[in-house]
Amino acid sequence: MEVQHQLDEELSLKLFVVLSRALQSVKKRVEEDIKSHQLNPTEFAVLELIYNKGEQPIQKIGEKVLIASSSITYVVDKLEKKLLLERRPCPKDRRITHAVITAKGYELMTEIFPKHKEAINEIFAGLDASEKEFMIHQLKKLGYYAQDM
Known part of the structure; x- marks a missing residue:
């Protein structure tokens, strides 16, 4: 039983390292693409949210794009200066x-x-459709488990 536990611990550590490195590599490539459009990843995330979901209360943007709320005003200011976004007061x-x-x-x-x-x-072309679906399922399972601990 102890041997199995040690093996499980080693596999967990290895999975953490592999997952972290994979995420780092993927994020680097995605950020390179975003920067090629003269935006930083945070600006792109805010623009993409509003482009796809419509206008958003500034106070709610941070939780939707996983940015610290203290950074949102700065990002919106930058996008406003670039004439890509504008602020609009809520009439209600x-x-x-x-x-x-x-x-x-x-x-x-x-x-x-x-x-x-x-x-x-x-x-993500290194994976076929079924591998992508499997990984999505497994990563959600892992994420929900970690969240509920």
Whole structure:
């Protein structure tokens, strides 16, 4: 029993290292693609959210794109200076301000988002469809387990 436990511990450590390195490699390639469009990954994440989901309360963007709430104002400011987003006060609640994609932002995302999806597809081309589905299932299982501990 003790030998099995040691083997399990070693496999867990190895899995952690392999998963971390794989994520690092994938993120590096995805970030290279994003930077090729003159955006940083945080700017792209905010633009992509608003492009695909519509205007968003600025206060809620951070939790949706996994960015610290303290960084959101800075990112929205930068996107506003680039004329890709604008702030719009909520007519029903003056405490809430929405980030809204501009025509220029929409045009940019319409051009680059399909290219970005293709770049991600190329990054994951080392796996076939069934392997991708299996990994999605396994990683969700792992993530939910870790979250519920």
